[in-house]
Amino acid sequence: MLIALTRAVSPTLADCELTHLDRTPIDVARAIEQHGQYEATLSALGCTMQRVPAAPDNPDAVFIEDTAVVLDEVAVITRPGAESRRTEVAAVADALAPFRALVRILEPGTLDGGDVMLVGRMLYVGRTLRSNDDGVAQLARAVAPHGYTVVPVEVHGCLHLKSAVTALDDTTVLCNPQWVSPESFAPLRTLTVDPNEPSAANVVRVGSTLLAADAYPHTNALLEAQGYAVVTVPADELAKAEGAVTCCSLLVSGP
Ligand code: CIR
Numbered sequence: 452m453l454i455a456l457t458r459a460v461s462p463t464l465a466d467c468e469l470t471h472l473d474r475t476p477i478d479v480a481r482a483i484e485q486h487g488q489y490e491a492t493l494s495a496l497g498c499t500m501q502r503v504p505a506a507p508d509n510p511d512a513v514f515i516e517d518t519a520v521v522l523d524e525v526a527v528i529t530r531p532g533a534e535s536r537r538t539e540v541a542a543v544a545d546a547l548a549p550f551r552a553l554v555r556i557l558e559p560g561t562l563d564g565g566d567v568m569l570v571g572r573m574l575y576v577g578r579t580l581r582s583n584d585d586g587v588a589q590l591a592r593a594v595a596p597h598g599y600t601v602v603p604v605e606v607h608g609c610l611h612l613k614s615a616v617t618a619l620d621d622t623t624v625l626c627n628p629q630w631v632s633p634e635s636f637a638p639l640r641t642l643t644v645d646p647n648e649p650s651a652a653n654v655v656r657v658g659s660t661l662l663a664a665d666a667y668p669h670t671n672a673l674l675e676a677q678g679y680a681v682v683t684v685p686a687d688e689l690a691k692a693e694g695a696v697t698c699c700s701l702l703v704s705g706p
Contacts, residue, residue, distance in 0.1 A: 452705035453657070455498035456546055458515045459505040460486045460689075466510040467692040468533045470580060470610050475691050482688040486513060489662075489684050489699055496657045496682070498702070503546045509539050513689070514698040516613075517563040517581075518543040520574075520590065521703050524597040526551035527590055532561040532581030543701070550703050554593040562586035565611030565698055570618045570639060574601045577612025577631075604635045609650075613697050617654050619661060619679060625670070627652045642677065645669035653695035654681075657702070664696055 465477045494500050506512035511533070518540045520527040526547045528540050544553055556562045566577035567590070574594060576587050584603075591601035608630045609615050615630035623640040626633055627649050633641040644651040644667070651667035654674075663671050665683035674681050686696055 453498050454501055454550070454703040454705055455490075455493045456501050456503055456515060456543070456701040456703060457486075457490055457493075457699060458503045458512050458543075459483075460513045461505070461507050461510050463507065463510040464513065464692055468511055468535060469693055471608070472691070472693050477691050478688055482513075482692070485685050485688050486699060489686065489696065492662060492682060492684050493657065493700060496660055496662070498657065499705075501546065503542050506539060506542065509536065511536050511692065511694075512539050514565070514692075514694045515539075515543060515701050516698045517565050519547060519701055520562075520564050520567045521547065521551065521701055522569070522594065522597065522599065523704060524552070525593065526553050526703075527562075527593050528553055528555045529562040529564055530556040530558065530560055530586065531563050532579070532583070532586075547701075547703070550705070556586050556589050559583070560586035560589045562590055563611060564701070565613050566606075568613055568616060568618060568624075570624065570636075571621045572599050574599050575604050575612060575616075575636065576601055577606040577615075578603050579606050579611060581611065602635075604631060606631050610693055613653055614650065614695060616652050617697060618656060619654070619674070620656070625652045625654060625674070642673065645673065650690070650695065653697050655696050655700065655702075662696055664690070666690070
């Protein structure tokens with residue numbers, strides 16, 4: 452069983468944090484519609500959907516991925532790098548408590564879940580404006596007893612590590628080499644995004660299917676040519692808030 456935690460798009464989404472994007476008008480109704488399609492797609496792929504109570508005063512609450520790192524053995528509740536997002540974590544911790552033992556990242560550590568990529572027993576962690584050395588060290592201490600190795604990775608030009616790279620399976624990653632060095636992931640096999648689709652590296656792995664944004668047809672075709680099953684969703688309105696497809700869920704594997 453795979454549970455997908457999601458959280459409603461807040462009416463305040465237009466007040467979201469932005470780092471590498473200029474602020475452009477966001478049609479919240481359209482973002483809600485796209486988020487609904489995203490949830491319906493996860494459900495169609497076999498996920499059991501569970502919504503964390505809405506947080507209308509947190510503009511970025513829909514990007515639930517940043518609030519926790521969920522492993523089979525433990526869930527690490529983050530301390531998001533953006534101060535405006537720190538009040539998002541309490542309700543997510545409550546939702547995860549029935550499923551996992553919880554460990555928390557504490558001040559002065561900061562960590563965003565979008566910076567953490569799991570491949571096998573390796574956790575690659577982006578060193579970004581959102582995740583600091585203390586946060587990465589706390590994560591490493593929390594997961595070491597469970598046999599995970601944390602590998603810090605330099606990221607340049609994008610918000611999170613997973614803006615630049617995501618895992619397609621346990622041996623392959625998809626990355627934008629402008630934002631992260633493919634060598635960081637050796638000996639994993641590396642596929643690269645179409646050069647005209649810099650944000651296309653962010654895909655959600657659901658079983659053997661990849662959920663990707665429909666804005667990146669060339670990269671998605673490349674994935675299909677490599678034998679991956681790809682389903683696409685519209686996500687361009689959420690992308691105006693600097694969010695991508697992984698950001699909108701936390702996947703929790705069950706018994
Ligand atoms: C933020 O800047 O925190 C939000 N506007 C976007 C977060 C996207 N999350 C992610 O990539 N994991």
